[in-house]
Amino acid sequence: MKLRQSMTTLHTWGGLLPSWLLFVVIFTGTLACFDKELEHWMRPALHGSSGPASASAQQISDWLADNVSAPLHAYWIHPPTERTPFWQLGWEEDGSGQRGRAVFDPVTGAALPETLGGDFFFTLHYNLHAGQIGMYIVGLAGVFMLAALVSGVIIHRRIFKDFFTLRPRAQGQRAWLDAHNLFGVVGLPFHLVLAYTGVAIFVAAYMPAGGMVAYNSDPLAFYHEVQGGYHRNELDRPAGTPVPLDQLVTAAQQQWQSTDTGWIIVEHPADASSVVSIRRRDPSRIGSPQDTLSYDAFTGELLHQQQTPPAYRGYIWMVGLHMAQFGGSLIRLLYGVLGLAGCMMLVAGNTVWLRKRAARQTPGLHLVQALNTAVFFGLPVASLVLLWANRLIPAELEHRASVEAWSFVLAWLAVTLATLVSSRQPLARARALLGVMAALALGLPLVNFLTAPYSHLLATFGTAPELALVDLTLLICGVLLAVAMARYRPRQPVPAARKTECGESEVTV
Amino acid sequence: MSILAFVTAVAAMLCLSLAMARHHRDLFGRPPGRPRQLLYRLLGILGTALCLLLNLRDGGGEIGMVTAMGQLMGAGILVGLLLARVATAGMNNSRR
Amino acid sequence: MAAQHWRRLAASPLAELISRGLAALVAGYLLAFGATAFLSVYLPLPRPDRVVVASLLCFAVWVGAAVYSFAARRPLRVWVVLVALAGALCLAAWLPTDWRMRP
Structure with missing residues (x-):
């Protein structure tokens, strides 16, 4: 078999079989570029009101203590930002692993009426709302997409000559093939980079070989050294009186000399080992250097400052490139347009498949x-x-x-x-x-x-x-x-x- | 200014497409001569470089590179769609 | 009779397609696994960087293996080559017990 012919087989079947799943992933990914805007839009209770943002992290944490009775494995809080003018809270229950989510008015600190929000599309994008299994399915679809893109480039005979070609009135499948090529080839750098960085996000789950061979399958050692992270195991002793969260946030901001606070994560709050980690958010960089600071939840002592090794910073950069949380709305607009081009590439590609076979009644x-x-x-x-x-x-x-x-x-x-x-x-x-x-x-x-x-x-x-x-x-x-x-x-x-x-x-x- | 950079990107892509016989014919009725083809190609490359420079100036090395690539890809798709429009309109006119 | 039937089925284009597809998926993953393990040990970098760089490269290896699965002349050979290579890489990675976990 000639190379081009065999690559056509790979492209046809490797493209068609996951195409519907990939459409779901790419379409919701396109929407998820604007997840925060959608989230804001889907919460009318926030609109029209204004006043000093006076709610505090401690207020949110208190709401959680009053409203969720199950013991918690962890919870995480995000202060309001320009794109998300509200407090966000998420939590995971101990044992059952069940997760919850709530959003709060920045002025009053009151919980807002629940909605799926823009987060719905984001979660659908990366795990189809199917947890671990969904994450693996989406990852597999991503590898299919990479293979289809590479084989597509190999089989394209006139990749530069037909670069801008679109002949909507051509006969049969020609018009659709043109459209498939235009959206695929012109957007190729975007499709390739987004597919690769997309599968790379969960690489530690998809490809455990590195951790197995170099860390003898010790996940904690891996986490400590690769991410420069900090973790303290449960002591199974009841917790004391925690330091107010706001005090820790202020301490973190002083440490960084910046007010860009990201997620505030509290691990096993009911145990004496509880740790509060505060991440830094820097939207002016592609890979926001998380610089996580970990504090003892009861003494407020700074336990650890995250020092990420160079390769992990490269990983964060790739993840950032995928997530498009850097720069301004221009970036998200471009990602949105190119994401739609990806959808069009899939639709046109499937139509070519149909047109080619319509006459033969395959x-x-x-x-x-x-x-x-x-x-x-x-x-x-x-x-x-x-x-x-x-x-x-x-x-x-x-x-x-x-x-x-x-x-x-x-x-x-x-x-x-x-x-x-x-x-x-x-x-x-x-x-x-x-x-x-x-x-x-x-x-x-x-x-x-x-x-x-x-x-x-x-x-x-x-x-x-x-x-x-x-x-x-x-x-x-x-x-x-x-x-x-x-x-x-x-x-x-x-x-x-x-x-x-x-x-x-x-x-x- | 990002709008200026995007206009540059569209102009650059248009020049590159006009260096191709098919698209030049769609717009002007005949393929480009050799000198003109080289001129278009040169203008296209200069425009691409200018778009990159404008973005790097506004967004810095990392983010400017991403916006420049995004704008060039978006411009390429836009030019492809515009050329298809012009070509179909041309077919209608010549038929009448 | 039955044996002949199976032989014919095995030689059919559909069977070949499925064999190549599965090779791209399964044997391709195995090769990517082997390559990641190998590079996690032999790259001349500190341990966390070795592991991250090797892991990030694994998808390129997988896609390369998928391309090879379809490009190779003989569909059965694909399995032999990919699995043998993956096994050799894993062996080379796991055998030096102390050295593979050096910091």
Whole structure:
């Protein structure tokens, strides 16, 4: 077999099989570039209010003690920042490992109504909300993506000559192949770097060989030396009176000579071994040097200052490059656009696969077609429905976040079922779903206007641009989707000569 | 200024595309002559370098490099889409 | 009869595709594992840096192995080469018991 031919096999199957999973990962990753903006948008209780940010870390910690009775393994607190103007709290219960999350008003310190928030998309992006197993599945998909990218470069005959080529009216699969190449090749550095840095984040879980051979599988020694971290095992003795958290935060800020506090982590708070670690946040660097300071929770003594070895700093840099928390909104905008290009690359690639086989009636054709519709349309529809639910579900409802999650799941199921039972042509189906998406996107700013007096476009325009931009983006996407729908006229039985002309307005999904 | 840098990136990508026979034909009806092709290519490379410099000036070494790469990739996709538009419009006109 | 049937199945393009795909996944991972272990020991760097650099390179090795799995002429040879190489690398990494854990 010639190299190019064998690489075509790898590219075709290594690309098609994980493509739907990769679409979920890349689409939610694109949304997760703006997770903090979405999180803020999904909490209308924060909008419109202003006042001195007077809540403190201790207040948050007290709320946890009053509201969660189970013994805690650890909890972590993040002070308000420019992009996240609220206190964040997360905790993990001892034994069951169950995790919780809450967000607090920066002025009053009151807990806000629960919502899945932008965090939902971030978690879906890296573990599909399926914990450890999900993390391994996503990692495997990432390796598939790397293999597909490399083999794709090898099989591309005219990578520079066709660099900008897009011929929407070309016959058959040509137009889709052009689109696949344009989004894939021009965005190649981004796709490669993001896929590699993405799988690298959990490398210690995916590839334990280094720790096994050089540290004799001793995870604690590995952690101490590789990350320069600090950990104290439980002493199984009851805890004393903890030093107020705010005092430790002040001490940390004095140590760094900076006020950029990141996560404040309290490990086994009910045990005499409890340690408070405070991380530094520096958004002006790609790899924020965490510089974690670890304090004894009861004496306030500084136990350890993190000294990261050079290679681990390189790792932090790669993770930072993936997470896009550095720089300003320009970075996230670029990541967002290129992430969408990645989605388009997948959609176009799968369409090429279908087009090539449509005439031959290959087995599996209908399955691929159905999966395409269910995933490529189902996920965006479900994401929009989630945002609708966020505005429509009353703030005081119990288990509000799970109701939101159900709305997301049911919307996706509905699209899938509609795909399975509809007898329509794929093109008509795609057109209908484009219409649904357009209606959902255009309707959302309206719902926002009707339900949230301080959050809608008229209220936020000028005063809170980061919120207004969410609505504006929805409007722009809605209009674009509506235009796309209007142009995707169902194919009429036309003479062969005219068929090429409406080639542009075809979509096979 | 990042908008200026992005405009530079788009101009650079446009120049690089015009150095190619197909896209030059789409825009001007004929392939570029040899000297003109070299000129476009030179302008494209200079534009790319300028975009990189502008970004490095604004964002510093690390972040400037990332924004420059992002802008160049975004500009490349934009130019590809624009050229497709122009080419299809040209086909319609010539048919009429 | 049955043996012949199996032989024909094993020689079919689908079987070859599955064999190469599994080799890329499983044997490819084994090679990446071996390479990471080997480099974690033999890179001329302090221990934490050796381990991190070796681990970060492992995906490149895996993808390289996947490309080889499909590019190689004979599908069965892929398994032999990848697994043998992975075994040799692991042996070289684990045999020097004290030296492999040097700081």
